[in-house]
Amino acid sequence: MSTLIIFIQKAIAQGIGMLFGATGEIITEKSGNLNLGVPGLMYMGGIAGLMGAFVYENGTENPIGIVGVIISMLCALIASGLGALIYSVLTITLRANQNVTGLALTTFGVGFGNFFGGSLSQLAGGVGQISVAVTGATYKTKIPGLSKIPVIGDILFSYGFMTYFGIILAILVSWFMFKTRKGLNLRAIGESPATADAAGINVALYKYAATVLGGAISGLGGLYFVMEYSGGTWTNNGFGDRGWLAIALVIFALWKPINAIWGSFLFGALYILYLYIPGLGRSMQEIFKMLPYLVTIIVLIFTSFRKKKEYQPPESLGNSYFREDR
Numbered sequence: 001m002s003t004l005i006i007f008i009q010k011a012i013a014q015g016i017g018m019l020f021g022a023t024g025e026i027i028t029e030k031s032g033n034l035n036l037g038v039p040g041l042m043y044m045g046g047i048a049g050l051m052g053a054f055v056y057e058n059g060t061e062n063p064i065g066i067v068g069v070i071i072s073m074l075c076a077l078i079a080s081g082l083g084a085l086i087y088s089v090l091t092i093t094l095r096a097n098q099n100v101t102g103l104a105l106t107t108f109g110v111g112f113g114n115f116f117g118g119s120l121s122q123l124a125g126g127v128g129q130i131s132v133a134v135t136g137a138t139y140k141t142k143i144p145g146l147s148k149i150p151v152i153g154d155i156l157f158s159y160g161f162m163t164y165f166g167i168i169l170a171i172l173v174s175w176f177m178f179k180t181r182k183g184l185n186l187r188a189i190g191e192s193p194a195t196a197d198a199a200g201i202n203v204a205l206y207k208y209a210a211t212v213l214g215g216a217i218s219g220l221g222g223l224y225f226v227m228e229y230s231g232g233t234w235t236n237n238g239f240g241d242r243g244w245l246a247i248a249l250v251i252f253a254l255w256k257p258i259n260a261i262w263g264s265f266l267f268g269a270l271y272i273l274y275l276y277i278p279g280l281g282r283s284m285q286e287i288f289k290m291l292p293y294l295v296t297i298i299v300l301i302f303t304s305f306r307k308k309k310e311y312q313p314p315e316s317l318g319n320s321y322f323r324e325d326r
Contacts, residue, residue: 005154007269007276012159013229015268017042017239019166020221021246022253022260023173028084028214029255030177031207032190032316036102037087038218039243040109041080045219046226047113048079050234051120053135053227068135076223077216083109084215085208092207095320106243113222117234136232160228162220167261169217174257186210190314193321203321221246245271248296254303254311267292 021038028035035041052075057063087105090096139160146157177183186206188196193203225239226232245267252267253259274280274288303311 003276005151007272008155009158010272011269012163012265013268014242014271015264015266016159016163016166017221017225017229017242018246018249018267019170019260019264020224021218021243022249022264023166023170023257024214024217024219024221025247025250026177026214026253026255026257026260027173027186027217028211029250029317030186030190030314031210032193032314032319032321033088033091033207033211034098034102034318035084035087035105035211035215036099036247037083037105037109037215038102038246039239039241040106040112041083041215041218042222042225042239042243042246043109043113044083044222045076045080045216046222046239047116047120047234048219049073049076049223050132050226050232051075051116053132053232054120057132057134063134065134065138065141068132069138072132072135072223072227073220076219080219080222081212081216083219084212087215088208088211091320092204092211095322098318098320110237114236117236121234132227132232136227139227140231162224162228166220166224170257170261177257187314190316193316194323197321197323203323207321218246245292248293251313252292252296252299254299255313266295270295 021042024041025035025038049072053068053072056068056071083105087101090101091098139162141160143157147153149157177187185196185201188199189201189203189206193207196206197203221242222239225242226234230238249260249263249267253263270291271289273291274285277288280288
């Protein structure tokens with residue numbers, strides 16, 4: 001029983017970072033923009049938040065955890081938001097190819113994170129010596145009382161606040177998308193920007209807002225991994241393929257944030273499943289790591305046969321909008 005509880009805890013912990021990335025990318029893609037720079041944005045958010053907390057803790061005699069949390073979150077949001085803004089200018093205003101721009105952003109973001117992460121490690125005294133213990137401990141603080149409940153407390157209430165924030169954020173984004181007028185406008189732009197433009201909706205403004213906000217939320221996935229999951233430490237290339245899994249999760253969730261919540265837990269479970277199967281060789285472990293992608297492919301095949309509109313991506317996804325002169 002204890003092994004099962006640990007497995008569920010680790011699956012949820014693995015999935016939350018993907019949930020942040022997927023939630024942000026859903027907002028972006030609903031506007032018609034395909035941002036493959038999510039992995040890079042996660043690196044930018046993670047290292048920026050860590051740097052902010054590091055500077056604060058090392059410049060303050062008695063650092064306060066909640067202040068470190070606020071500073072690190074602001075730094076992560078600003079860095080990843082700026083990365084998404086660069087992508088927006090290139091793809092919305094300059095109409096650059098979205099696939100190429102997104103891949104370039106990923107390359108830049110990973111390099112940005114590794115460069116500053118390595119530099120910060122050297123500044124702190126060597127690899128693994130970065131110390132943001134006060135801020136990291138605040139991120140990892142469990143819910144008092146409830147986390148002590150046997151079994152239920154371990155499964156539901158033994159995580160830091162960002163775990164619950166990620167779930168609540170996905171629910172709020174779903175409400176915004178499907179229950180508000182602005183959410184309807186955003187989805188209309190993703191389906192047919194020309195029609196939305198003719199109806200008086202500011203297409204460029206919505207695209208910019210959705211892409212920058214979505215990128216900032218994706219960056220929180222990197223902050224979560226660095227602070228809550230890793231306890232305030234940095235390892236170059238430490239995110240692995242979680243950023244790409246976040247993009248795959250968008251497809252698996254059928255562009256619905258609510259689906260992304262349970263989908264992230266499933267992806268997290270599949271991602272670590274090989275650790276709980278005894279006797280697997282190195283090659284078999286790599287095959288098991290492919291399971292989230294395999295599940296996504298199966299969902300794609302299934303939905304293509306169903307051909308229902310709600311199972312399909314926004315119709316203008318990946319295409320730049322060219323407004324005709326009147």
